[in-house]
Amino acid sequence: MATSASPTVWQRLRSMVLQRCPRCRRGRVFASVATMNVRCPVCDLHFEREPGYFIGSMYISYGFSAALLFALTMLVRWVLPDLDLGLCLLIAVVLYLPVVPVTWRYSRLVWMYFDHAAWPDSA
Numbered sequence: 303m304a305t306s307a308s309p310t311v312w313q314r315l316r317s318m319v320l321q322r323c324p325r326c327r328r329g330r331v332f333a334s335v336a337t338m339n340v341r342c343p344v345c346d347l348h349f350e351r352e353p354g355y356f357i358g359s360m361y362i363s364y365g366f367s368a369a370l371l372f373a374l375t376m377l378v379r380w381v382l383p384d385l386d387l388g389l390c391l392l393i394a395v396v397l398y399l400p401v402v403p404v405t406w407r408y409s410r411l412v413w414m415y416f417d418h419a420a421w422p423d424s425a
C-alpha cells in the first residue's frame with residue numbers, strides 16, 4: 303500500500319538514511335548486513351525491478367568510493383606528511399574496507415530512490 307500524500311524531499315532523505323522502501327517509506331530494504339529483502343515487507347514492492355537492475359548503483363558506489371578514498375588519502379597525508387603518497391593511499395584503502403558494506407547499501411538505496419522518483423509506477 304502506498305502513501306497517498308507526496309513526501310517532501312526531507313522525508314525522502316530521512317527514509318533513505320533509515321534504509322526504508324522508496325514507495326511506502328516504512329518497509330526495511332535490508333534483511334541483514336549483506337542481504338536485501340526481495341520485496342518490501344510492507345507494500346510488496348519488488349526491489350530488483352529487472353535482471354541487472356542494480357548495475358546503475360555501481361556507478362553511484364564508484365563515486366562514493368572515489369570521494370571517500372580521496373578524502374581518506376588526504377587525511378592520512380595531512381596526519382603523516384612525510385609518508386610516501388602510495389603508502390598514504392594504501393593506508394586509506396585499509397581504512398576504507400570496513401565502510402564497504404555501508405557504501406554498497408547506500409549506493410543501492412540512492413539508485414532505488416532515484417529510479418522510484420523518475421518512474422514511480424513502473425513496477
Ligand SMILES: [Zn+2]
Pocket residue numbers: 323324325326327328329342343344345346347
Ligand atoms: Zn514498501
